[in-house]
Amino acid sequence: MLEIKNLHARVEEKEILRGLNFEVKPGEVHAIMGPNGSGKSTLASVLAGKEEYEITGGEVSFKGKDLLAMSAEERAREGLFLAFQYPVEIPGVSNINFLKAALSEVREHRGLPQLTAKEFLALVNEKSKLVELDGQLTNRSVNEGFSGGEKKRNEVFQMAMLDPTLAILDETDSGLDIDALRIVANGVNAMRSPERSFVVITHYQRLLDFIVPDYVHVLYKGRIVKSGTKELALELEERGYDWIKEEVEAANA
Amino acid sequence: MEATTVISNKDKFIALNESKSSVLKNSWANEIEAAIAAFTTFELPTTRHEEWKYTRTTRLANENWKWSESLENSGLSNTIIEDLNAARIVFINGNLSLADSSFNNAIGCTISVNENIAASDIAQINVAPATNVFEAFQRTNTSAAISIRVEKNTAAETPLHIVHLITDNESISTPAIFIHLGTGATLEVTESFHGNENTKGLTIRGLYAHVGTNARLEYNKIQAEKDEQFHISLDNVRVENDGYSNFNTLTIDGGWVRNDLRIDLNGQNIEAHLSGFYLPRNKQLVDNHTKVDHMYPHCMSNELYKGILFDQSTGVFNGKVYVRKDAQKTNAYQTNSNILASDDATMNTKPELEIYADDVKCSHGTTTGQLDEQAMFYLRARGMSPDSARKLLTTAFINDVLNKVENKIVRQHVIDALVQKGLLYI
Ligand SMILES: Nc1ncnc2c1ncn2[C@@H]1O[C@H](COP(=O)(O)OP(=O)(O)OP(=O)(O)O)[C@@H](O)[C@H]1O
Numbered sequence: 001m002l003e004i005k006n007l008h009a010r011v012e013e014k015e016i017l018r019g020l021n022f023e024v025k026p027g028e029v030h031a032i033m034g035p036n037g038s039g040k041s042t043l044a045s046v047l048a049g050k051e052e053y054e055i056t057g058g059e060v061s062f063k064g065k066d067l068l069a070m071s072a073e074e075r076a077r078e079g080l081f082l083a084f085q086y087p088v089e090i091p092g093v094s095n096i097n098f099l100k101a102a103l104s105e106v107r108e109h110r111g112l113p114q115l116t117a118k119e120f121l122a123l124v125n126e127k128s129k130l131v132e133l134d135g136q137l138t139n140r141s142v143n144e145g146f147s148g149g150e151k152k153r154n155e156v157f158q159m160a161m162l163d164p165t166l167a168i169l170d171e172t173d174s175g176l177d178i179d180a181l182r183i184v185a186n187g188v189n190a191m192r193s194p195e196r197s198f199v200v201i202t203h204y205q206r207l208l209d210f211i212v213p214d215y216v217h218v219l220y221k222g223r224i225v226k227s228g229t230k231e232l233a234l235e236l237e238e239r240g241y242d243w244i245k246e247e248v249e250a251a252n253a
Numbered sequence: 254m255e256a257t258t259v260i261s262n263k264d265k266f267i268a269l270n271e272s273k274s275s276v277l278k279n280s281w282a283n284e285i286e287a288a289i290a291a292f293t294t295f296e297l298p299t300t301r302h303e304e305w306k307y308t309r310t311t312r313l314a315n316e317n318w319k320w321s322e323s324l325e326n327s328g329l330s331n332t333i334i335e336d337l338n339a340a341r342i343v344f345i346n347g348n349l350s351l352a353d354s355s356f357n358n359a360i361g362c363t364i365s366v367n368e369n370i371a372a373s374d375i376a377q378i379n380v381a382p383a384t385n386v387f388e389a390f391q392r393t394n395t396s397a398a399i400s401i402r403v404e405k406n407t408a409a410e411t412p413l414h415i416v417h418l419i420t421d422n423e424s425i426s427t428p429a430i431f432i433h434l435g436t437g438a439t440l441e442v443t444e445s446f447h448g449n450e451n452t453k454g455l456t457i458r459g460l461y462a463h464v465g466t467n468a469r470l471e472y473n474k475i476q477a478e479k480d481e482q483f484h485i486s487l488d489n490v491r492v493e494n495d496g497y498s499n500f501n502t503l504t505i506d507g508g509w510v511r512n513d514l515r516i517d518l519n520g521q522n523i524e525a526h527l528s529g530f531y532l533p534r535n536k537q538l539v540d541n542h543t544k545v546d547h548m549y550p551h552c553m554s555n556e557l558y559k560g561i562l563f564d565q566s567t568g569v570f571n572g573k574v575y576v577r578k579d580a581q582k583t584n585a586y587q588t589n590s591n592i593l594a595s596d597d598a599t600m601n602t603k604p605e606l607e608i609y610a611d612d613v614k615c616s617h618g619t620t621t622g623q624l625d626e627q628a629m630f631y632l633r634a635r636g637m638s639p640d641s642a643r644k645l646l647t648t649a650f651i652n653d654v655l656n657k658v659e660n661k662i663v664r665q666h667v668i669d670a671l672v673q674k675g676l677l678y679i
């Protein structure tokens with residue numbers, strides 16, 4: 001599904017990803033943890049196609065295709081979805097109109113028939129229920145004036161609408177209260193399937209109680225420095241990152 | 254060294270001036286006399302002139318304009334606003350085309366044209382003296398004119414659509430529109446400007462509107478001329494006690510456009526809205542100069558202009574707001590926001606508030622920025638092409654100006670025109 005080999009990326013002369021290796025197979029759920037500033041969101045942005053990051057080395061293949069050669073919109077149409085850590089507010093653009101436009105371009109690319117207005121609204125209804133997103137919110141401007149939790153739910157709602165094969169959730173749990181966390185996690189779990197993979201970036205073990213990952217990785221200084229199963233997340237919760245940092249420094253020494 | 258003869262740019266206008274006489278030479282005689290005198294004293298403005306700092310008149314002055322009598326109406330069918338069921342008044346190359354007009358059915362207003370306009374009708378509007386060469390020129394040489402009157406407590410039920418079309422190459426048009434709304438009268442006008450491809454044209458159009466006590470004027474000006482066409486609008490609106498005016502300047506297209514809008518709040522308790530958008534492309538220029546004059550207490554003016562500038566286009570906004578000493582409890586708001594959609598586009602914006610009263614609420618804000626890159630990426634990350642994403646953001650940006658157009662049919666017509674030009678997303 002996704003294969004990242006020796007990926008290097010920088011922004012404004014600053015090297016952030018420094019030889020990152022990472023692989024996701026169909027149906028798998030991977031959690032990525034790591035200290036603030038280690039490069040998690042950078043990885044997500046690079047995968048989604050944000051142009052301000054300069055790729056200085058390595059390769060990424062997505063479903064066997066060269067991901068780095070595709071534009072952001074091509075990646076989305078091919079089935080990659082990023083739930084942003086900080087969703088953008090877009091005043092004046094209605095959530096619903098924007099999604100209709102996006103979905104239409106996505107379906108066209110995937111060779112799927114266009115939805116009628118009725119089918120589209122039915123889909124909106126169904127998917128907004130999945131994350132219990134208030135119907136009012138779907139009609140408002142994109143994320144404008146949404147609470148932190150509403151923004152995150154809106155991301156997962158959009159994910160459900162666009163039906164990706166690989167979804168990257170960047171701290172989708174932060175800002176959610178305990179009930180919202182369960183709702184969002186249930187929404188994600190409902191979408192789990194043998195064909196669909198997830199990369200879940202988080203700081204908190206509690207999300208992983210709901211969305212149980214197959215693998216857990218630690219990203220530090222632009223590299224995956226440790227990988228394990230869900231027990232690793234528990235250990236990190238208990239011990240923090242210092243021991244990992246020490247391991248890395250020792251290995252580098 | 255030999256002295257070189259400098260040919261004044263104005264010479265061509267002087268020649269044009271001599272070869273034409275106004276259709277209003279009897280009914281507007283005094284003002285024409287004053288305008289003839291004014292014309293001799295005003296020079297053609299250069300960029301040294303404060304009011305024309307960013308807008309060159311050189312190209313306009315160098316063309317060989319001619320008066321045209323042509324009523325050739327090819328392209329006129331494109332100017333129809335479907336479903337509006339308006340009374341239509343059509344000017345072609347500056348001439349009134351009665352054959353193409355249909356306003357006898359207009360309910361609630363009286364329309365008279367050219368020589369039939371009564372001197373008393375014009376006098377009632379109380380037009381202020383000309384302040385520049387173009388105003389003087391338009392008044393001296395009015396090529397065609399209409400007067401629209403809505404009498405006391407009458408609602409003009411039929412919307413009016415005034416159409417200007419340029420079909421004759423190098424023609425100059427100098428029409429005038431007079432509007433008088435009696436006490437409690439209401440009127441809705443849409444005025445649109447068009448021109449055919451590859452047809453040079455210069456329009457200097459005077460609008461002289463008087464909104465009486467407690468009267469209501471809705472005015473939508475749609476500019477949709479071509480790259481080869483020059484346009485100067487001289488818009489004058491005077492509003493009396495308790496009056497309401499909503500004036501929208503919607504510049505969809507046009508090579509060189511200058512709008513001089515002046516709103517005089519000549520009474521108390523007046524509400525005046527003035528809004529506009531401009532979306533210049535190529536090397537187009539759109540210049541909006543507005544002047545709002547608060548003379549008495551308890552009035553409100555609300556100004557909103559927005560622009561998106563593409564390619565190598567230039568935009569100018571100059572918004573003057575005067576709040577005179579007696580105009581206490583004035584609320585005056587002004588906003589001008591711009592997006593530079595290209596590195597080669599330029600926007601010059603200048604708010605000018607002069608406030609002499611102390612108990613007022615006034616605000617102004619101007620911004621000029623790029624299209625929000627974060628928003629662009631967000632939309633693209635959901636699968637939208639850059640082109641649709643850009644259009645979606647453009648649509649959102651000018652949406653509040655579009656919403657100022659109260660008539661939904663007119664608004665939809667403008668949206669359709671923008672979509673057709675590939676500027677909006679729906
Ligand atoms: N556009 C940018 N310009 C400059 N520096 C950047 C940019 N994007 C990221 N960085 C820097 O790169 C480093 C990694 O940032 P990133 O957002 O990827 O971290 P993160 O692991 O997601 O952190 P957090 O857990 O706080 O979300 C940080 O030092 C950050 O300041």
Ligand SMILES: [Mg+2]
Nearest residue numbers: 040041042085
């Ligand atoms: Mg982050």
